[in-house]
Amino acid sequence: xxxxxxxxxxxxxxxxxxxxxxxxxxxxxxxxxxxxxxxxxxxxxxxxxxxxxxxxxxxxxxxxxxxxxxxxxxxxxxxxxxxxxxxxxxxxxxxxxxxxxxxxxxxxxxxxxxxxxxxxxxxxxxxxxxxxxxxxxxxxxxxxxxxxxxxxxxxxxxxxxxxxxxxxxxxxxxxxxxxxxxxxxxxxxxxxxxxxxxxxxxxxxxxxxxxxxxxxxxxxxxxxxxxxxxxxxxxxxxxxxxxxxxxxxxxxxxxxxxxxxxxxxxxxxxxxxxxxxxxxxxxxxxxxxxxxxxxxxxxxxxxxxxxxxxxxxxxxxxxxxxxxxxxxxxxxxxxxxxxx
Amino acid sequence: xxxxxxxxxxxxxxxxxxxxxxxxxxxxxxxxxxxxxxxxxxxxxxxxxxxxxxxxxxxxxxxxxxxxxxxxxxxxxxxxxxxxxxxxxxxxxxxxxxxxxxxxxxxxxxxxxxxxxxxxxxxxxxxxxxxxxxxxxxxxxxxxxxxxxxxxxxxxxxxxxxxxxxxxxxxxxxxxxxxxxxxxxxxxxxxxxxxxxxxxxxxxxxxxxxxxxxxxxxxxxxxxxxxxxxxxxxxxxxxxxxxxxxxxxxxxxxxxxxxxxxxxxxxxxxxxxxxxxxxxxxxxxxxxxxxxxxxxxxxxxxxxxxxxxxxxxxxxxxxxxxxxxxxxxxxxxxxxxxxx
DNA sequence: CTGAAAGCGCTAACAC
DNA sequence: GTGTTAGCGCTTTCAG
Numbered sequence: 082x083x084x085x086x087x088x089x090x091x092x093x094x095x096x097x098x099x100x101x102x103x104x105x106x107x108x109x110x111x112x113x114x115x116x117x118x119x120x121x122x123x124x125x126x127x128x129x130x131x132x133x134x135x136x137x138x139x140x141x142x143x144x145x146x147x148x149x150x151x152x153x154x155x156x157x158x159x160x161x162x163x164x165x166x167x168x169x170x171x172x173x174x175x176x177x178x179x180x181x182x183x184x185x186x187x188x189x190x191x192x193x194x195x196x197x198x199x200x201x202x203x204x205x206x207x208x209x210x211x212x213x214x215x216x217x218x219x220x221x222x223x224x225x226x227x228x229x230x231x232x233x234x235x236x237x238x239x240x241x242x243x244x245x246x247x248x249x250x251x252x253x254x255x256x257x258x259x260x261x262x263x264x265x266x267x268x269x270x271x272x273x274x275x276x277x278x279x280x281x282x283x284x285x286x287x288x289x290x291x292x293x294x295x296x297x298x299x300x301x302x303x304x305x306x307x308x309x310x311x312x313x314x315x316x317x318x319x320x321x322x323x324x325x326x327x328x329x330x331x332x333x334x335x336x337x338x339x340x341x342x343x344x345x346x347x348x349x350x351x352x353x354x355x356x357x358x359x360x361x362x363x364x365x366x367x368x369x370x371x372x373x374x375x376x377x378x379x380x381x382x383x384x385x386x387x388x389x390x391x392x393x394x395x396x397x398x399x400x401x402x403x404x405x406x407x408x409x410x411x412x413x414x415x416x417x418x419x420x421x
Numbered sequence: 422x423x424x425x426x427x428x429x430x431x432x433x434x435x436x437x438x439x440x441x442x443x444x445x446x447x448x449x450x451x452x453x454x455x456x457x458x459x460x461x462x463x464x465x466x467x468x469x470x471x472x473x474x475x476x477x478x479x480x481x482x483x484x485x486x487x488x489x490x491x492x493x494x495x496x497x498x499x500x501x502x503x504x505x506x507x508x509x510x511x512x513x514x515x516x517x518x519x520x521x522x523x524x525x526x527x528x529x530x531x532x533x534x535x536x537x538x539x540x541x542x543x544x545x546x547x548x549x550x551x552x553x554x555x556x557x558x559x560x561x562x563x564x565x566x567x568x569x570x571x572x573x574x575x576x577x578x579x580x581x582x583x584x585x586x587x588x589x590x591x592x593x594x595x596x597x598x599x600x601x602x603x604x605x606x607x608x609x610x611x612x613x614x615x616x617x618x619x620x621x622x623x624x625x626x627x628x629x630x631x632x633x634x635x636x637x638x639x640x641x642x643x644x645x646x647x648x649x650x651x652x653x654x655x656x657x658x659x660x661x662x663x664x665x666x667x668x669x670x671x672x673x674x675x676x677x678x679x680x681x682x683x684x685x686x687x688x689x690x691x692x693x694x695x696x697x698x699x700x701x702x703x704x705x706x707x708x709x710x711x712x713x714x715x716x717x718x719x720x721x722x723x724x725x726x727x728x729x730x731x732x733x734x735x736x737x738x739x740x741x742x743x744x745x746x747x748x749x750x751x752x753x754x755x756x757x758x759x760x761x
Numbered sequence: 762c763t764g765a766a767a768g769c770g771c772t773a774a775c776a777c
Numbered sequence: 778g779t780g781t782t783a784g785c786g787c788t789t790t791c792a793g
Contacts, residue, residue, distance in 0.1 A: 084537070084565055086770060097780045102772060112778060127561050132536040133476045134770035137785045142473065144516065144538075152502055162492055165519055174533070176484065177517045179505055193514065196472040197424070197786090198484075221467050225424055336706045343708075366676045366707045368683075426786060437764045442788060452762060474786035477769045537770090 085128045090119065105130070144174040145389060146199035148190055150182045150207045150234065155332060155361030156378045157205070160232065163382020164203060171390050173200070184209035188218040195221070201228040201389045206236060212275040214238070228392040232385045233376075234276055242392065243404040244385045246376045248278050251409040252285020255328055255356050255374055258411060260293055263420030264325035264354060268318055270303040270311070270338065271330040282330055282358070298322075305334070312341050319345075325420070326354040332361045335371050339416065350418035360412050369415030376409050425468045430459065445470070484514040485729060486539035488530055490522045490547045490574065495672060495701030496718045497545070500572065503722020504543060511730050513540070524549035528558040535561070541568040541729045546576060552615040554578070568732040572725045573716075574616055582732065583744040584725045586716045588618050591749040592625020595668055595696050595714055598751060600633055603760030604665035604694060608658055610643040610651075610678065611670040619670055622698070626668065638662075645674070652681050659685075665760070666694040672701045675711050679756065690758035700752050709755035716749050 087105075091098040096115070104111045104119035105128065111119075122128075136142040147164055149157045165175050176199055180187035187207045194202055202222065210216070211234060219239050223229055232244040259267050269286055273279035287297050300321055303314050315338065318324060329335035335357025342349055349355055349369055357364060360375035384405060392400070427445075431438040436455070444451045444459035445468065451459075462468075476482040487504055489497045505515050516539060520527035527547045534542055542562065550556070551574060559579050563569055572584040599607050609626055613619035627637050640661055643654050655678065658664060669675035675697025682689055689695055689709055697704060700715035724745055732740070 088770075098770090099772080099781075100779055102770095103779090106772090110778065115778085127535075127564065129532070129536040129565075131477075131770050132538045133473060133482065134537075134785090135772085136473045137471075137477050137769090137787095138771055138773095140785070152498060152505070158492060158498060162519075165492070165517070169518075174516055174518065174538075176514055177505070178509075178514065179502075192469070195467075196469040197474075198472045198514075224467065333702065340706065362673065362676075362703060363706055366680065366703055368708055427788095428786075438786090439765080439788080440763055442786095443763090446788085450762065455762085471786050474769090475788085477771095477785090478787055478789095480769070 084131075085123075085126050086131065090122060090126075090128065093122070094119065141200055142198055143172060144176055144199050145386070145393075146176045146178065146194040146202040148178045148180055148187065148194075148202070148204045150180050150205060152177075152179055154359075155363075156233075156359045156376060159361075159378025160205075160382040160385070163379040163384075164386045165382075166379075167383045167386040168390070171386075173386075173390060180207040180210075182208040184213055184215065191218045191222050195225050195227060199227065201230070201393045203230050203232065203385050203389055205232050206234040206276075208234075208273060208276055211236065211277055228389055228396075230385050230389040230392075232381055234278055236277065240402060242388050242402050244381055244388065245404065245406055246278070246381070247406050247408050248281035249285045249288075251358070251374050251376075252282035252328075253289045254285070254409070254411060256286045256289035257292075259326045259328070259354060259356065259417070260289060260295075262326075262354065262417060265295070266301065266322055266324050267326045267328065268301040268303065268324050269328045269330070270305055270314075270334055272305045272307075272334060273330055274304045279330055286328065311337055315341050316345075319347075324353055326356070326417070329355065329357045332357050332359040332363050332371075332373070335373070336363050336367055339367060339369075339371065350416050354417040356411075356417060364412075364414065372414045372417040373412045374409045375412050377407055381407055424471075425463075425466050426471065430463060430466075430468065433462070434459065481540055482538055483512060484516055484539050485726070485733075486516045486518065486534040486542040488518045488520055488527065488534075488542070488544045490520050490545060492517075492519055494699075495703075496573075496699045496716055499701075499718025500545075500722035500725070503719040503724075504726045505722075506719075507723045507726040508730070511726075513726075513730060520547040520550075522548040524553055524555065531558045531562050535565050535567060539567065541570070541733045543570050543572065543725050543729055545572050546574040546616075548574075548613060548616055551576065551617055568729055568736075570725050570729040570732075572721060574618055576617065580742060582728050582742050584721055584728065585744065585746055586618070586721070587746050587748050588621035589625040589628075591698070591714050591716075592622035592668075593629045594625070594749070594751060596626045596629035597632075599666045599668070599694060599696065599757070600629060600635075602666075602694065602757060605635070606638075606641065606662055606664050607666045607668065608641040608643065608664050609668045609670070610645055610654075610674055612645045612647075612674060613670055614644045622670055651677055655681050656685075659687075664693055666696070666757070669695065669697045672697050672699040672703050672711075672713070675713070676703050676707055679707060679709075679711065690756050694757040696751075696757060704752075704754065712754045712757040713752045714749045715752050717747055721747055 087098050087101045091101045104116045105123050178190045187210050230242045235243045271279050329338050356372045358374045360373040364371040364373045427438050427441045431441045444456045445463050518530045527550050570582045575583045611619050667678050669678050696712045698714045700713040704711040704713045
């Protein structure tokens with residue numbers, strides 16, 4: 082049985098198409114009998130109004146686009162989960178896309194979503210986009226008058242609603258926590274040194290050091306590229322200086338660091354403490370379990386979706402753009418110790 | 422600047438709307454000059470044909486729906502990743518939905534997606550749906566003539582393309598592996614005892630036992646409900662009998678079991694071996710690292726998407742439905758040992 | 762080479 | 778209470 086349309090039903094009963102439309106929408110204009118018999122027929126034949134036609138008419142698709150750099154990362158999965166949940170609760174569907182950290186793919190996807198298929202867009206910039214700092218595609222999107230909310234990986238050059246993690250503070254807090262615990266030489270490993278997020282965390286780290294008059298040593302800042310051998314970099318680091326603690330800007334990386342240290346028979350946390358970012362499942366299960374910074378991904382997703390939908394549904398009266406800053410929490414586990 | 426339409430451009434040049442349509446589509450019917458100037462204008466003003474209007478006209482949205490029970494699970498995330506990748510490569514977008522293992526939510530979502538917004542659907546049944554075995558919503562969907570591919574959690578009662586994991590064989594293989602290693606009393610913990618997948622794995626487990634004339638002991642089969650205290654169940658199990666090995670049907674559960682055993686000072690694998698299902702990130706990082714069954718999630722996603730898109734693009738000539746069975750691999754790590 | 766018109770499925774004035 | 782009509786943005790015959 083092919084998809085049923087209003088026209089089909091109208092023909093079947095020998096009435097006009099608008100009568101059927103009104104009937105299925107339970108419009109009181111139509112006599113009770115006619116309404117009932119049409120509704121019964123519609124139900125029996127599983128009539129569903131064509132949402133594409135409705136979208137064209139109403140200029141609203143009730144779907145929102147989501148572009149994240151990758152889904153294979155606990156933080157983004159969490160955010161995505163939060164977005165999906167609140168969007169659904171508010172009657173929206175999600176079109177989900179991945180930029181794979183690639184600038185051209187992001188440009189392409191943003192372009193695609195600007196063609197009227199979404200009522201709004203949630204985006205976290207790809208690493209490459211942030212490195213290039215080329216955001217023309219975003220400006221074009223905004224010009225098309227479609228609401229946009231940026232989260233986590235944002236850009237100052239883009240004017241729109243934003244939800245960000247308090248990464249400066251988080252970098253500061255973690256470092257301070259380690260300093261307070263008696264650590265002196267604190268290294269930091271980052272795979273996202275070009276992203277806004279990575280830079281802020283490093284700044285926070287530097288701020289905490291400066292406060293204690295500890296000079297920043299760039300050799301303690303490990304910038305790890307995709308295919309770099311982390312083990313080798315860590316080996317060099319340990320040869321260079323006695324290290325008390327390592328901050329890793331990613332959960333996997335924190336686990337990798339732990340793994341490498343263990344394989345070198347270095348005791349964690351007795352000899353070196355580790356703190357990682359993104360409090361996912363790994364951190365709890367490795368041993369020693371890892372002290373982590375939680376960014377509250379699910380909450381960020383919910384907040385982002387709510388801000389976007391509020392703006393979608395409020396078109397007309399312009400509300401100034403806001404930037405919400407979500408605080409992080411330090412989840413203390415076994416990978417950090419206090420040096421007396 | 423509001424979204425530009427063909428009409429706007431037509432007015433701007435004082436030509437007809439169909440001329441503009443042909444011009445932007447680079448139709449040779451239109452003179453080179455006119456084409457060029459219109460194309461130039463369109464590009465400068467970021468004209469993008471409204472995809473909703475196109476969808477209505479072409480009766481094709483170039484999007485496919487994906488409904489998974491949950492995204493917060495490594496296997497489904499992997500499958501999703503595979504789907505997204507190949508769908509994008511073939512020019513399709515993804516509308517992603519989660520059933521949250523809930524029957525009503527699945528019914529609702531399937532209904533939503535049957536209203537013309539997707540060209541096809543990829544679905545893995547929710548736990549509740551499989552328990553209830555009520556699949557009327559799926560039948561209705563199929564009646565609407567929209568291609569459907571089921572993966573992993575499928576149902577015999579539904580006639581459509583399917584991609585499944587060879588769970589019977591996987592259950593058999595894991596059990597046999599443990600038996601060959603000298604294990605006698607092998608327990609199995611499952612949170613998905615109502616799902617097709619869970620049942621098949623248990624059948625495979627039973628087959629392997631039967632082959633060795635080991636009677637199946639239902640007390641060794643732990644059915645864990647959402648809020649059950651796993652630690653307590655394991656304690657009872659260990660009190661009941663000397664256990665040589667535990668098979669866990671989920672990665673988190675395997676890690677939990679490991680955790681519980683360690684906390685009881687039971688050596689893994691010296692005293693008890695563990696094999697888990699779903700080879701995610703956890704398994705590699707816990708210690709001892711876990712021997713796991715890999716279901717090749719990404720490949721399943723790619724395969725599923727390809728089958729669906731082939732069917733979408735082949736409408737007309739009917740190809741018989743296929744069921745593809747994807748074999749699993751056992752990834753041996755440190756949580757299993759051989760008893761001499 | 763360009764334009765008029767129909768139509769995808771639906772809703773909402775506005776007639777009757 | 779029911780029907781007619783216009784139109785959302787686009788493509789595609791078919792005339793001119």
